Amino acid sequence: MTAVSTPASLQRSMNAMDNAEVLRIRNDFPVLHQQVNGQALVYLDSGATSQNPLSVIEAEQEFYEQRNAAVHRGAHHLAVEATEVFEDARQTVADFIGAGYEETVWTSNATEGLNLISYALSNATLWAAQGRGSSALKDLAVGPGDDIVVTEMEHHANLIPWQELAFRTGATLKYIPVTDHGALRLDAAAEIVGERTKVLAFTHASNVLGTINPVQELVAMARLVGALVVLDACQSVPHMPINVKDLGVDFAVFSGHKMLAPTGVGVLYGKQELLDALPPFLTGGSMITTVTMERAEYLPAPQRFEAGTQRISQAVALAAAVNYLTETGVDRIHAWEATLGQRLVKGLESIDGIRVVGPPSGTERIGLAAFDVDGVHAHDVGQFLDARGIAVRVGHHCAQPLHRRLGLTATTRASTYLYNTTDDVDAFLDAVSGVRAYFQA
Amino acid sequence: MSLDQLYQQIILDHSKQRHGSGLADTAAPAGSSTGQSHQLNPVCGDEVTLRLAVADGTVQQISWDGAGCSISMASASVLTDLGEGMSVAELHSVIDTFREVLRSRGKVHADPEILGDAAAFEGVARYAARVKCAMISWVAAEDALNQASA
Numbered sequence: 001m002t003a004v005s006t007p008a009s010l011q012r013s014m015n016a017m018d019n020a021e022v023l024r025i026r027n028d029f030p031v032l033h034q035q036v037n038g039q040a041l042v043y044l045d046s047g048a049t050s051q052n053p054l055s056v057i058e059a060e061q062e063f064y065e066q067r068n069a070a071v072h073r074g075a076h077h078l079a080v081e082a083t084e085v086f087e088d089a090r091q092t093v094a095d096f097i098g099a100g101y102e103e104t105v106w107t108s109n110a111t112e113g114l115n116l117i118s119y120a121l122s123n124a125t126l127w128a129a130q131g132r133g134s135s136a137l138k139d140l141a142v143g144p145g146d147d148i149v150v151t152e153m154e155h156h157a158n159l160i161p162w163q164e165l166a167f168r169t170g171a172t173l174k175y176i177p178v179t180d181h182g183a184l185r186l187d188a189a190a191e192i193v194g195e196r197t198k199v200l201a202f203t204h205a206s207n208v209l210g211t212i213n214p215v216q217e218l219v220a221m222a223r224l225v226g227a228l229v230v231l232d233a234c235q236s237v238p239h240m241p242i243n244v245k246d247l248g249v250d251f252a253v254f255s256g257h258k259m260l261a262p263t264g265v266g267v268l269y270g271k272q273e274l275l276d277a278l279p280p281f282l283t284g285g286s287m288i289t290t291v292t293m294e295r296a297e298y299l300p301a302p303q304r305f306e307a308g309t310q311r312i313s314q315a316v317a318l319a320a321a322v323n324y325l326t327e328t329g330v331d332r333i334h335a336w337e338a339t340l341g342q343r344l345v346k347g348l349e350s351i352d353g354i355r356v357v358g359p360p361s362g363t364e365r366i367g368l369a370a371f372d373v374d375g376v377h378a379h380d381v382g383q384f385l386d387a388r389g390i391a392v393r394v395g396h397h398c399a400q401p402l403h404r405r406l407g408l409t410a411t412t413r414a415s416t417y418l419y420n421t422t423d424d425v426d427a428f429l430d431a432v433s434g435v436r437a438y439f440q441a
Numbered sequence: 442m443s444l445d446q447l448y449q450q451i452i453l454d455h456s457k458q459r460h461g462s463g464l465a466d467t468a469a470p471a472g473s474s475t476g477q478s479h480q481l482n483p484v485c486g487d488e489v490t491l492r493l494a495v496a497d498g499t500v501q502q503i504s505w506d507g508a509g510c511s512i513s514m515a516s517a518s519v520l521t522d523l524g525e526g527m528s529v530a531e532l533h534s535v536i537d538t539f540r541e542v543l544r545s546r547g548k549v550h551a552d553p554e555i556l557g558d559a560a561a562f563e564g565v566a567r568y569a570a571r572v573k574c575a576m577i578s579w580v581a582a583e584d585a586l587n588q589a590s591a
Contacts, residue, residue, distance in 0.1 A: 379485055379510035379574065380448075387444040395485045409486040409508055438444075439511065440453055 014329070017336035019421045025328070026419050028053040039389030042424045047207055047235065047368050047415030048393050049257045052321070056260055059320035063313040071312055072286055072303070086312050089319035090302070093267055096322045097233075097252070098243035103275065105268040105302040106315055110234045111157040113253030113268035114201075116281040116305060117230055118161040121199070122168045123279035136277035140228075144170035146198040149227070151176040151184055151213075152405055153206045156398040158232040162201055171198065178405060182209035182358035189221060197227040204236035204252075208399050208413065209358030210341060210365035212236070219248040228274070234258055238325070239366055239417075240334040244269050256314060260321035265314035268305070275301030282307040325418075333418045337367030340416040340425055344369040347429035353436050357406050368415035370397065373432075375441025378410035384438055385412075388431045446564040447571075448511065451519075455558070456511035461521030467504040469494040476588025478581040482573050487513045491581035493524075495589040500527050503582065510574050512565060517578035519558045524582060529590050535559075536583050543572050 026032050029051045034041050043051065063085065069078035071086045094104040107113040121142050127133040128141040142148070148162045152175050166173040176189040184202070193200055200222045205212045215231065222229045231252040236242055238259030244252050251274070256265040270278075280287060280298055284307040289297045298304050325333065345361040348354045353374035359365045373381050382394035393413045396403045403409055414428055435441075469475045473494035481488050487509030494502040503521040507514055524532050539559055542551045547567040551560035565575045 377510035379487075379512070379571070383447065383568070383571070384444065400486070403486075439448070440457070 014332070017328075017332050017418070019423065022336075022419060022421045026421075028055065028324075029419050030054065030057075032419060036389040036391070037387050042388075042390040042427050044414040044416060044420065044424060044428055045391045045393050046258070046417035046420075047397075047413060049263070050238065050260050050417055051419065052260055052262065052317075053324050055324055056262070056317045056320045060262060060313045060317040063316045068313070070309055082312060085316050086310070089315045092319040092322050093315075096326065097237060097267075097269060098245050099269045100272055102301055103269055103272050105270065105275070105305045106310055107253070107266040107268050107305075108264055108311065109255040109257070109266035110232060110253040111255075111266075113251075113266055114157055114161045114230070114232070116268055117251050117253075117270070118165040119281040120278040120305075122165055123281065124277075125169050127279050133279060134277055136273065137279070140274070140277060142169040142171050142198050145196060146171040147174050147192075147194070147196040148172070148199045148201070149174045149176065149192055149197050151202045152178045153182065153184070153209055153211065153399065153402050154201075154203055155207055155232065155234070156400070158201055158203060158230075159401070162199070165199075172196075176202070178209075178211075178402070181360065181363075182206065182211045182406075184211075184213055184218075186214070186217060189218065193218075193221045193225060193227065195225055197222070197225050199230060200227045201230035201232070203232040203234070204242075205239070205366045206358065206399075206402075207235050207368075208370045208397050208402055208411065210345075210368050210370075211358055212364055212366060215247045215249065223248075235366060235368075239330075239337055241330045250274055256318040256321065259318075260324055261318040262314050265311045265318050267318075270301065272301065275304065278304075280304050280307065284308050286310075328418060336418065337416050338364070340420055340422065341365050341367040341369065343422060343425045344414055344416070344429070347425065348432065351429070351433050353441065354432065357408070357411060367417070367420075368413060370411040370413035372408050372411055373435055373441070376435055376439045378412045380439060381412045381432070381435050384435050385428070385431050388427075390428055390431055392428070447568060449561045449564065451558055451561045452511060452515040455515035455518040458518070459507075459514055460518040461504050462506065462514075462518065464490060464492055464504050464506045467502065470496065470501045472496055473501050474589050476585035476591075478584035478588070480577050480581040480584075482509070482513075482577055484573070485510070487574060487577055489513065489517055489578045489581050491517065491578055491585055493582060493585040493589050495529060495586070498528055498530075498590075500524050500529065500532055500586075505578060505581070507578065509577070510571075512562070512571055512574040513577050516559075516562060516575045519561070520578050520582055523557050523559055529586060532582070532586060536579050536586075539579055540576065542566060543575055 031051050067081045069082040071083040124140040128138045229249045231249040233252045233254045237254040252269040257263040287307045348356050355372045378394040473496040475494045477492040479490045489507040491505040542549045551563040553560040562575045
């Protein structure tokens with residue numbers, strides 16, 4: 001992974017984050033200041049969805065109070081202003097991940113982004129078969145004899161769209177297995193990724209294991225065989241500096257709501273030449289050049305993939321979230337969460353009957369930890385923690401095949417963000433240490 | 442509402458001593474008609490496969506395999522104790538009563554005269570996310586009962 005340094009103008013404070021700073025940060029998050037079941041809320045479910053700072057909430061409100069209008073149409077003042085902030089937001093998000101403006105497509109969320117890619121690819125197959133589109137499009141067609149490769153640690157969102165693409169096109173779906181410690185088996189990957197591989201789709205950081213995958217090594221394997229690389233960056237973009245050009249991936253997706261923004265907005269990054277060659281997924285208004293009763297010609301990216309009225313206020317709010325993260329310093333957030341992640345794992349490892357999945361303490365992981373409690377189901381663990389005001393995620397975390405690989409059906413997951421203190425982690429660990437006794441396990 | 446009202450001792454006990462658990466270990470009584478139902482909660486992955494044997498209009502045997510939280514496992518165990526020996530009509534009626542209590546968000550109280558140990562699940566009704574856990578084996582029993590008496 002390549003780290004990107006924060007521009008000098010944004011280098012507010014390059015010292016490491018600490019609890020005192022986190023307590024100041026928490027003042028920006030109204031939702032965190034409440035009692036749950038008579039206890040101060042300890043929010044450790046940011047891997048599922050993050051909370052919003054006031055600046056994000058206000059950005060969305062300000063849009064509705066002062067600029068609300070449909071974008072890219074209408075000559076009136078509000079329409080012009082709305083279009084301006086909407087497109088400025090795109091530039092802000094593009095800069096945040098090192099992408100070009102035209103390479104940054106709004107989606108509803110990462111799931112939609114992955115479906116968009118998979119449907120655009122099968123549309124490429126249909127177009128190519130009928131001689132429609134550019135010669136570059138023909139290279140993107142997927143069919144029998146092609147392999148689509150994913151990994152065993154994928155979220156369902158980066159698995160099922162590929163299963164369905166394989167079904168629609170006759171391609172074969174293969175997967176790279178994981179080790180007992182939740183790392184990708186690169187030896188196996190080198191065997192699986194071959195001449196037939198058309199797409200290699202994998203997560204940057206696992207939402208269950210916390211593993212950070214070696215993107216550049218996998219990209220190198222894909223490059224050798226001319227495969228497209230699709231990166232699920234849901235658990236990385238919110239938490240660590242990312243530059244899509246340095247990573248070398250062809251596509252990347254992430255969701256706004258996991259990075260301090262509202263729900264309903266996400267981003268698809270795609271290399272410009274690929275986006276411009278691909279057929280659209282959704283069609284309709286705002287994405288065309290000429291329409292007759294028989295057919296239509298389409299705009300280049302990003303509008304090519306943004307049919308219909310867009311999620312404008314959410315995009316504006318996402319830009320506000322990006323500004324909040326940039327001002328705090330994503331590299332500093334990454335370092336702080338790495339500390340919290342290690343504290344979580346180390347603490348959990350020291351409790352009897354707890355099995356942490358993924359890398360052991362002392363090994364790199366993002367700021368989350370999922371675990372099994374011997375003799376107590378994850379649902380019961382979550383209920384016990386909730387009674388103490390501690391919010392965690394329980395279940396399979398949309399990764400059933402991974403849980404099956406680990407020999408589990410459900411785990412409990414604590415996931416941190418920039419507004420969590422070490423006290424949050426300690427309160428959580430203290431509560432977990434009482435779980436087995438309570439359930440007489 | 443405290444956690445102890447949700448996790449009553451009777452629930453914790455049944456979640457460990459699971460009456461009726463082990464489909465492979467039990468054979469349906471000779472001459473009975475059986476129904477079997479598999480229920481899955483996709484949210485949490487809880488699963489129950491429940492078989493019910495009926496003869497002469499009476500539930501002769503309930504057995505099941507399951508994986509899930511303490512509420513779902515205890516609920517299947519309590520159902521086994523309660524349902525065996527009941528008439529088909531009685532069990533249908535008890536399932537309806539149990540469902541009414543569970544879906545009432547705490548407004549309908551459980552009558553131990555009717556529900557026996559299953560009255561201990563009254564507290565679950567206040568935890569919307571857990572109602573399905575308590576209901577899963579009862580839904581399976583209802584389905585199996587319909588099959589067995591079809």
